[in-house]
Amino acid sequence: MFFHQRFVPGLAIYSYMIGDPKSKEAVVIDPTRDVEDFLRLARSEGYRITHIMETHVHADFVSGSAELKARTGATVHVSGLGGPEWTPPYADRVLRDRDDLLLGNLRLEAIHTPGHTLEHLTWAVYDQPRSREVPALLLTGDFLFVGDVGRPDLLGAEMQKILAHQLYKSVFSVLPAFPDFTEVYPGHGAGSLCGKALGARPSTTLGYERRFSPALRQKPEAEWIADLLAGMPIAPAYFSRMKQVNARGPRIIGPELPGQRPLSASDLYHRRCENCLILDVRPKEAFAAAAIPGSINIPLGANLPTWAGWVLPYDRPIILVINQPADLPEVVTHLLRVGLDDIQGYLDGGIDAWETAGYPLERVQTLSVHELDQQLQRGSPPFVLDVRTEAEWQAGHIPGAIHIHGGLLQQRLQQVPxxxxxAVVCGSGYRASIATSYLKSVGYSSVSNVLGGMAAWKAAGLPLATD
Structure with a gap:
């Protein structure tokens, strides 16, 4: 059996390609929208991608199944167990519980494991020359992770009750049929917001999880559900949008990435792109030194797609300000993964071209932690906005600060005077740069990024509150 696991950092997505060495047919499971990696892999290994499978309708990224189908002609298999509302229109085969697919000497069986979503499937993969009765491995999607199970709270309070009950049954009624040595390959790893305690290892075994995962320790259902939901991280607002995009079927991108058009500084200044949002992905230090007024800074890195989904509106075209042209494909790919498709182009020559043309620049004010501490001791201190997570806040924060998770800033803007x-503070400055640029883009004139964030505050021995 040919087996390949692909990992996308930041969104922490695992996708898979499995092939039969004799027939040279391959199936891809839960692809992301940037499908070129799988096409290259298939070519290099001499496989034909003949089938595509999904475990469920994803919430945190745009599925690549329709894209891969358009590029290969492969048959798409999806669950129909959530009803028509959650059955994507690009599906060629709509599955029920225990339906299977034969791929040469391999057999893949769909097992209904609802709880994260209504329609969720786990794929049991049988390497039949070795065993027809015991699967070689389970592809568990967002049902079972390393150290955790999928969250049941992404479809609202009413559905949460139904899904949590189903998840309990899936864990304690479906999984016991499989032996301890069964290998488990999940749909996400550490960093994903589809659970609260995902491990960093790429795989596990059922026996290890039964022994060490709190989520697999049986207890009364109500107690188990309460423990599961306690401390669950905030789900980004864009999750609900991704669910709908995937249920309807995303737009096909094709082999050419959008956003390849260079735009002059004059084009940008004179608003040739009407209602465009300027996304600056340069490092936070470069953005602070010189930026186009009204632009939003989300520095290029693994967390770009998550924060783009949190912060950027989906109804405005995007123009990019990049550090160097070589960064463009990576930036565009990050945005496409979370459904930000309307990328009109990039500033030709970058910020230097803007500055050379004599167009206005703005600089982001910065504060050292010592300067902030001095200001807080004066009679009219700044409003200190902490944009970290709830867990980080509870572990220690600046006395008198106000906590608003950076991803919720748009909804709670009226709380910021x-x-x-x-003065905006996060862990080290990355999230604070995003929040600072967003506040300035909506009319806040006196906003500062606290350099080094809470890491610098603690290192300086400055006072902490935990109330």
Whole structure:
């Protein structure tokens, strides 16, 4: 059996390609929208991608199944167990519980494991020359992770009750049929928001999880559900949008990435792209030194797609300000993964071209932690906005600070005053740069990024509150 696991950092997505060495047919499971990696792999290994499978309708990224089908003609298999609302239109085969697929000497069986979603499937993979009765491995999608199970709270309070009950049954009624040595390959790893305690290892075994995962320790259902939901991280607002995009079927991108058009500084200044949002992906230090007024900074890195989904509106075209042209494919790929498709182009020559043309620049104010501490001891201190997670906040924060998770800033903007200076703090400065740029883009004039964030504050021995 040919087996390949692909990992996308940041969104922490695992996708898979499995092939039969004799027939040279391959199936791809839960692909992301950037399918070129699988096409290259298939060519290099001499396989034909003949089938595509999904475990469920994803919430955190745009599925690549329709894209891969358009490029290969492969047959798409999806669950129909959530009803028509959650059955994507690009499906060629709609599956029920225990339906299977034969791929040469391999057999893949769909096992209904609802709880994260209504329609969720786990794929049991049988390497038949070795065993027709015991699967070689399970592809568990967002049902079972390393150290955790999928969250049941992404479809609202009413559905949460139904899904949590189903998840309990899936864990304690379906999984016991498989032996301890069964290998488990999940749909996400550490960093994903599809659970609360995902491990960093790429795979596990059922026996290890039964012994060490709190989520697999049986207890009364109500107690188990309460423990599961306690401390669950906030789900990004874009998750609900991704569910709908995937249920309807995303737009086909094709082999050419969007956003390849260079735009002059003059084009950008004179608003040739009407209602465009300027996304600056340069490092936070470069953005602070010189930026186009109104632009939003999300520095290029593994977390770009998550924060783009959190912060950027989906109804505005995007123009990119990049550090160097070689960064463009990576930036565009990150945005496409979370459904930000309308990328009109990039600033030709970067910020240097803008500055050379004599167009206005703005600089982001910065504060050292010592400067902030001095200001807080004066009579009219700044409004300190902490944009970290709830767990980080509870572990220690600046006395008198106000906590608003950076991803919720748009919804709670009325809590941030415009009539006094605002100092934004996060763990080290990355999220604060995003929040600072967003506040300035919506009219806040006196906003500062606290350099080094809480890491610098703690290292300086400055006071902490935990209330």
């Amino acid at each position: 415009k009539d006094r200076p605002v």
